[in-house]
Amino acid sequence: MIRSVVAAAVLVLVFSAADASAAAPITIRPSIAPSRASFGDTVVARITIELDAESVSAATLDVAPSFGPYVELGAPRIERRRSGGKETVTYSYSIQCLTDGCLPGKESAVVRFPRVTVTGRSSARTVRASASWPALTVRSRLAPADLSRAPRFRRPATVPPPSFAVPGALTVLLVALAALLGV
Numbered sequence: 001m002i003r004s005v006v007a008a009a010v011l012v013l014v015f016s017a018a019d020a021s022a023a024a025p026i027t028i029r030p031s032i033a034p035s036r037a038s039f040g041d042t043v044v045a046r047i048t049i050e051l052d053a054e055s056v057s058a059a060t061l062d063v064a065p066s067f068g069p070y071v072e073l074g075a076p077r078i079e080r081r082r083s084g085g086k087e088t089v090t091y092s093y094s095i096q097c098l099t100d101g102c103l104p105g106k107e108s109a110v111v112r113f114p115r116v117t118v119t120g121r122s123s124a125r126t127v128r129a130s131a132s133w134p135a136l137t138v139r140s141r142l143a144p145a146d147l148s149r150a151p152r153f154r155r156p157a158t159v160p161p162p163s164f165a166v167p168g169a170l171t172v173l174l175v176a177l178a179a180l181l182g183v
Contacts, residue, residue, distance in 0.1 A: 060121035069101025
């Protein structure tokens with residue numbers, strides 16, 4: 001009985017060690033913060049890349065996400081951490097949407113970005129990993145009552161008369177300048 005338990009434990013350890021060595025050299029985790037935003041808010045999209053630094057160099061990573069209808073507000077911030085043979089590289093993108101593509105109506109709009117793919121070089125081959133972004137919910141800044149009626153614009157009933165008044169001191173100065181030029 002004890003021998004079979006020990007044998008089972010040894011088999012579990014052997015297979016888990018084999019699975020760890022066969023693990024993908026690149027894994028990625030995309031995230032979005034906040035996951036609920038209002039139209040025009042800045043959102044941070046992060047791609048956390050974990051790689052086996054002994055087989056894939058972080059310098060060979062190629063990350064090209066697409067955030068349409070959002071636009072990037074600048075170059076991504078890149079952070080690198082290394083611990084033993086593992087390296088974690090995080091790309092943080094500040095993005096914002098000011099177009100109709102993510103404008104919510106009466107209900108919140110859900111924006112789904114295309115899958116992100118990361119490639120890198122491992123010895124003589126290219127390795128890649130891809131993942132889906134979490135959904136981003138865009139909500140309106142308007143109350144439901146604001147959306148239920150037509151917009152009201154205030155305007156005067158009559159147009160005010162034009163005013164061409166010139167200040168008194170300026171009038172005297174301009175008349176004196178005209179007289180001087182006339183002489």
